[in-house]
Amino acid sequence: MESEAIQEELQNLDVELKDVQGQISALIDHQDRLYERKSELKTLLKALAAPESPVASSGGSTAIENWSEAFEWDSRADDVRFNIFGISKYRANQKEIINAIMLGRDVLVIMAAGGGKSLCYQLPAILRGGTTLVVSPLLSLIQDQVMGLAALGISAYMLTSTSGKENEKFVYKALEKGEDDLKILYVTPEKVSKSKRFMSKLEKCHNAGRLSLISIDEAHCCSQWGHDFRPDYKNLSILKTQFPKVPMVALTATATQKIQNDLIEMLHIPKCVKFVSSVNRPNLFYSVREKSAVGKVVVDEIAEFIRESYSKNESGIVYCFSRKECEQIAGDLRERGISADYYHADMDVNMREKVHMRWSKNKLQVIVGTVAFGMGINKPDVRFVIHHSLSKSMETYYQESGRAGRDGLPSECILFFRSADVPRQSSMVFYEYSGLKNLYDIVKYCQSKSKCRRSAFFRHFGEPSQDCDGMCDNCALSSEFKEVDVSDLAKLVVSMVQETQAKDQRVTMLQLGDKLRNKHKDLSAELKRDEIEHLVVKLIVDSVLKEEFQHTPYSTNAYVTMGPLANQLLQGRKTIKMETSSKQIKKSKRSISFSGLELKLDELRKEISAADGNILPHTVLSTQQIGSISSQKPDSLQELEKIIGKLKTEKYGDRILEEVMRHDAVSEHIVEDPKKEGTCESRSRKRAKTQKDVVLVDSSDEYEEA
């Protein structure tokens, strides 16, 4: 054998071996996913087989405990809930979780964003006496919570890197001596893992029998499989080791089974009672819109949507892919008359905080952010979350879009999708564990024109499906799509990739589209570039093609190569079908709007917040409370107290009643217009009955033929 031939064969073998290695990695990934799914399905089966206790399960014991029965603290709990927190009734699982904590059990709470996890540990903190320690990952979250609790007259403090000496002295003394009132203490995980001084004071507090509860908020930060992994969270196991008898509650909105198991292990709470609430957010309307290749058109569409649907300064978020894009889009929106500013990790911390604060106080309508604008968002009345670019997974999309409507009122989540955004994301995530698989899952979500958007979340989190009730674009337009067999065109695409590879060349998605249109001129008249890219992406997520990546000094390029199922397609053993939709939602109807009195009360809460400086408007009155006051129009402090509880009535009752009376006096002079919109609450009640009202469309002229 000639040495040249040997060299060549060696080279070929190297390529083949690399390919086999790639396939092995893909198979291992696949095996991992199957194991994970298997475990999710087993849990699902268990949950279905035990309908009498579908929400709570005990990690250790099998005894069925009834967390809803009557307990001696019930009336005290009701009093604190209503008269201090101003909350008229518990939401799903809250009462049971509180009871389990009160009984001294360790508890794991999985509850969707905005489900009301804070109340689950804040209320027992007040009832149990002593001090509750809360570990929370972000300064801004801690500040929000402490500010909110202080406004309710609850003695809450924090120990963070920014705490002043005086504050620190007070807290340490309170922990050690127990003379001063310290109900709830917030710390960052670093305090627990790095400050020996803090841990020794905490120990003294514990030894004196005053450490009553430990709460780990955003507990998914413990897990490497979670999206916000924080190394210091891993060291929190020390808390259970040091204080085994103090009940621990871990709370998160992230639901996968793998993460749940991880948390239980890392926090050392094997016998915890687990409360898993549904991931469903029935008040959120999900939709995907085709994103134009022309940037200006996309911003025009976003600005038009905000102007038409949220003209009264209702809060929103626009998520972008890059820092540069954030700044650009925020500027573009401002040019179009929208009050918007940007937020990303490259900004100075003070600047970032300033933007966040202006937005929290409703002085800024829209934050245009990267994913850096994330976990610290505590604002309950975010009415819309728009994704200008694709998220990197279903899980991150669920988290990001879930920042809308935390107050339970109707809100909208719109994702602008364009196939050309896929390689941008894939070249960022391909090195992450299951990064590409996760990305392709959300791409499938975007490409589907028939499947319920909500059901994609249920599938992802291993939960039985629930009725969407027309609360996503696909359910609202279910009859408007068809499936087209595009196997022949797909074969042309794959052959082209094959030819390129045979010549030892690489091709990007963009180049592939151009090449195809150049070679098959007959096609280019019919097929737009977007459509070819759409097909290429579909072939990638279906494993007919695959993406490969190459680093350059400045970027990572994504190339399209033959995938595991390419030959099946070329040999006619696989067909490719694309979904097309003949109609598109053109514009949306705003889902809630404030009536006259609601607007006045909204102004009042902003005024009180501005005068105080330390209270956010939604802490003064929530949007729901504004709705209730407007529909019930209380005419005395006693009546008002029945709606918002004692504390808020004492603090703001006179001013609220003044607004109600003034509004009543004015409206007596106005002849009622029967077409005038009802109050926010009456409208949301109506929506609750016929959820389809919120569906962005109520007459066919709001659709446009594609």
Ligand SMILES: Nc1ncnc2c1ncn2[C@@H]1O[C@H](COP(=O)(O)OP(=O)(O)OP(=O)(O)O)[C@@H](O)[C@H]1O
């Ligand atoms: N039972 C209830 N009735 C009405 N509003 C409630 C109730 N419980 C909590 N809320 C309100 O819901 C909003 C969200 O609550 P909270 O901040 O506790 O959510 P969360 O579950 O911690 O969400 P996240 O995962 O985003 O942190 C808050 O404004 C809170 O006051």
Ligand SMILES: [Mg+2]
């Ligand atoms: Mg929370």
